[in-house]
Amino acid sequence: MKIMAANSNLPLARAIAAYLEMPLVDAGVRRFADEEIFVEIHENVRGEDVFVVQSTSYPANDNLMELLICIDALRRASAKRITAVVPYFGYARQDRKPGPRTPISAKLVANLITEAGASRVLAVDLHAAQIQGFFDIPTDNLYAAPVMAADIQARYGDEDLMVVSPDVGGVVRARALAKRLDNAPLAIVDKRRDRPGESEVMNIIGDVKGRHCIMIDDIVDSGGTLCNAAEALLAQGAASVAAYISHGVLSGGAVARINKSALKELVITDTIRPTDDVLDSDRVRILTIAPLVGEAVRRIADESSVSSLFD
Numbered sequence: 299m300k301i302m303a304a305n306s307n308l309p310l311a312r313a314i315a316a317y318l319e320m321p322l323v324d325a326g327v328r329r330f331a332d333e334e335i336f337v338e339i340h341e342n343v344r345g346e347d348v349f350v351v352q353s354t355s356y357p358a359n360d361n362l363m364e365l366l367i368c369i370d371a372l373r374r375a376s377a378k379r380i381t382a383v384v385p386y387f388g389y390a391r392q393d394r395k396p397g398p399r400t401p402i403s404a405k406l407v408a409n410l411i412t413e414a415g416a417s418r419v420l421a422v423d424l425h426a427a428q429i430q431g432f433f434d435i436p437t438d439n440l441y442a443a444p445v446m447a448a449d450i451q452a453r454y455g456d457e458d459l460m461v462v463s464p465d466v467g468g469v470v471r472a473r474a475l476a477k478r479l480d481n482a483p484l485a486i487v488d489k490r491r492d493r494p495g496e497s498e499v500m501n502i503i504g505d506v507k508g509r510h511c512i513m514i515d516d517i518v519d520s521g522g523t524l525c526n527a528a529e530a531l532l533a534q535g536a537a538s539v540a541a542y543i544s545h546g547v548l549s550g551g552a553v554a555r556i557n558k559s560a561l562k563e564l565v566i567t568d569t570i571r572p573t574d575d576v577l578d579s580d581r582v583r584i585l586t587i588a589p590l591v592g593e594a595v596r597r598i599a600d601e602s603s604v605s606s607l608f609d
């Protein structure tokens with residue numbers, strides 16, 4: 299078994315390799331002068347079970363292309379099995395047609411990864427679990443919830459907690475986290491979004507008065523959803539609001555918005571390599587999912603159970 303990294307999240311790839319006590323495959327993922335991507339694998343991978351770690355985060359198209367070209371290079375080098383380890387699966391929010399004459403880009407990306415030659419996929423907190431069905435190859439979807447729950451217990455375990463889903467679509471995820479937190483009560487923010495990229499909080503379903511609220515979601519992008527929801531929860535009498543989010547996309551001025559927000563803290567994982575803004579923020583904290591992904595990789599290689607990681 300071998301671990302190879304493209305460029306989007308080298309610190310995470312190195313941490314996964316360290317967990318597995320093995321070096322990364324000796325390979326170069328470089329750019330030609332015109333920005334074309336060139337991959338060269340400097341060691342034999344014939345007959346190997348290779349895991350390529352690459353989040354398709356910003357710049358999404360470049361990082362996706364790197365992943366596809368790495369897979370192609372491995373396939374042509376006769377790797378026995380190639381697993382695309384995509385901790386953050388970009389384009390996942392385009393998982394259905396929101397209107398007539400629009401694409402389902404998540405499906406297109408799944409097709410591209412499969413056609414490039416991947417034998418399996420390993421992702422973390424896919425935006426919608428059904429995206430697994432976009433692949434006709436085995437796809438494991440890991441959950442950051444156990445890592446988050448351990449941190450919440452350590453930080454907020456003595457408080458009167460309430461788990462909050464910042465939108466109706468995230469209720470299943472929030473309920474799963476609440477279950478891990480000794481069946482903490484659940485509230486839901488009924489968010490209405492009139493235009494893409496804008497968010498508006500309408501209603502809080504549940505009594506949050508005096509509660510320490512833990513919002514959970516898969517993605518924080520502009521930060522609008524979280525900042526608006528935090529204000530709405532505090533207006534309803536919540537004692538404090540923190541957010542635990544799997545993927546810190548944090549585009550544009552998101553970190554500045556979070557820094558000025560009513561959120562006590564934003565906790566993200568390292569599925570996406572944090573920018574300097576994120577690292578400099580005293581309002582954002584990062585949990586690593588390297589041991590979780592590393593353990594899943596080990597189990598896939600050993601052909602043992604991955605789901606039992608979440609029992």
Ligand code: R5P
Nearest residue numbers: 516517518519520521522523
């Ligand atoms: C939407 O369905 C997602 O789960 C997130 O709530 C959304 O992507 C967050 O976006 P933003 O931070 O831009 O409000």
